[in-house]
Amino acid sequence: MLEEKSAKIKKIEKDKTLSILLLRGPYVSEYAEIASTLALTARKKGYKVNMFLYLDGTWLQHIKEFKNFSNPGDWLKRAMRKGVTVRACQRCSSARDLTPDDTIKGIEQSGLYSFVDMLAESDRVLTFIG
Amino acid sequence: MSMMGAPQPEGCSTFGPIPESSGIRAWCMFNNLTGAIFIKGVCIAVPISCTTKQGGIMTDPGKFDSLGIVIAHTAAVHEGAQQAVSLGLEAMRRGKRVGFFLLSDGVFNAIQGSGDVATGLNQVISDGGKVFLSSEHVLAAGIPTEKLITGTETLEKAYEALVDLIMEDWDRVIIC
Amino acid sequence: MAINKKILIALIHGTYGHHDDCYGAIQLANAIVAKGGDVTLFLRSDGVYFAMKGQDPIGLGLPNNLDEISDFLELGGTIKVDSNALASRGLEPGDLIEEVEIMDNSLAIELIEQHEFCLTF
Structure with a gap:
């Protein structure tokens, strides 16, 4: 009985990696929510998941406060708490004056090569633009 | 040229029936492996070029059998939805298994008679492809069930289903 | 880390009115090829404008x-239109760069078959 229970509790890590490239900011479309929700769902299923915020997608890291309505930043934070690795393009962030103080803690602003590294280890890659 | 008795190539039902829609037959034709002999849809012999030195089928790592296409916008926004449908139909003509997943504004494309994209999706279903809809988005959009294209599958836990399709079912995924 | 993959970047934006998208795409394409990857840029929809010759946005x-x-x-890199x-x-075709x-x-x-991932910009 105890063994069954611990088997159920044990997280099954799957050996595939999903990377998501988000190119659109929050609220202008549903893509930020879709990307974050997919990332969270995939992570819960045990896949390794990366997200890279690029171009206007970098605005998502700025949504860090509580809202009493749909909050794309909250979805992103949930995904990060579950173990999704999130990075943001440093150049795109800088162009939008998004400094680390303005953004969700735990998101590293890095160069484009860090996304290329994500691509290198990925089995599936999704881009969200619209 | 005949390789009767050779180890069965990986992924190929050699010496057995291959349906017309089989990706392997399409793959053979696509790669001009004209040495493969089909009689009434049954492959009875393969040329040496079909096999690796180890006896397995020499597949290009880029080849794929199944394609998933996600549409999250309406046809009016840009050509993406229409192109996605054309791409899917072409893939099916080439023997690929194709699935569409409509979510967010993409669900509006599944309204019967709404335009070329809906017509294309009807064709996809007729030809054996799958069209999935996110029930959360269909409900949000207020689309009555009777207005949806016949043969679409509305999924309750859409994101979980989509992750399964992306990670385990589809060899390639395009988001249009 | 070098990247040993073939990646297709489909560009549906190509004008200076939506410059961030196409500029972002080509920056990523260049980063991938610089790290050893193989990239094909496929210009479709408004992406075809990206390769017009004689551009001068000064x-x-x-x-x-x-x-x-x-x-x-x-x-x-390779560009297809x-x-x-x-x-x-x-x-x-004569309105575009020769390459x-x-x-x-x-x-x-x-194209999808020849590449492992397709990224749409």
């Missing part, structure tokens, strides 16, 4: 797409 204060394209080609998108926009390859979009499946 009055807009924006970088010239052709400079980035030049780097991309030099690093070994959807012939249908070109024709529907009243353009001809691109025009193809029918019914062959897009082959």
Whole structure:
């Protein structure tokens, strides 16, 4: 009985990696929510998941406060708490004056090569633009 | 040229029936492996070029059998939805298994008679492809069930289903 | 980490009115080829405008797409253009830079087959 229970509790890590490239900011479309929700769902299923915020997608890291309505930043934070690795393009962030103080803690602003590294280890890659 | 008795190539039902829609037959034709002999849809012999030195089928790592296409916008926004449908139909003509997943504004494309994209999706279903809809988005959009294209599958836990399709079912995924 | 993959970047934006998208795409393309990857840029829809010859955005204060394209080609990248998108926009192959390859979009499946990922910009 105890063994069954611990088997159920044990997280099954799957050996595939999903990377998501988000190119659109929050609220202008549903893509930020879709990307974050997919990332969270995939992570819960045990896949390794990366997200890279690029171009206007970098605005998502700025949504860090509580809202009493749909909050794309909250979805992103949930995904990060579950173990999704999130990075943001440093150049795109800088162009939008998004400094680390303005953004969700735990998101590293890095160069484009860090996304290329994500691509290198990925089995599936999704881009969200619209 | 005949390789009767050779180890069965990986992924190929050699010496057995291959349906017309089989990706392997399409793959053979696509790669001009004209040495493969089909009689009434049954492959009875393969040329040496079909096999690796180890006896397995020499597949290009880029080849794929199944394609998933996600549409999250309406046809009016840009050509993406229409192109996605054309791409899917072409893939099916080439023997690929194709699935569409409509979510967010993409669900509006599944309204019967709404335009070329809906017509294309009807064709996809007729030809054996799958069209999935996110029930959360269909409900949000207020689309009555009777207005949806016949043969679409509305999924309750859409994101979980989509992750399964992306990670385990589809060899390639395009988001249009 | 070097990247040993073939990646297709489908560009549906190509104008200075939506410059961030196409500029972002070519920057990523260049980063991938610089790290050893193999990239094909597939211009479709409004992406075909990206390869028009004689571009000069100096009055807009924006970088010239052709400079980035030049780097991309030099690093070994390939550019293909959807012939249908070109024709529907009243353009001809002669309106584009010479280094691109025009193809029918019914062959897009082959492009997908030749690459491991397709990123849409």
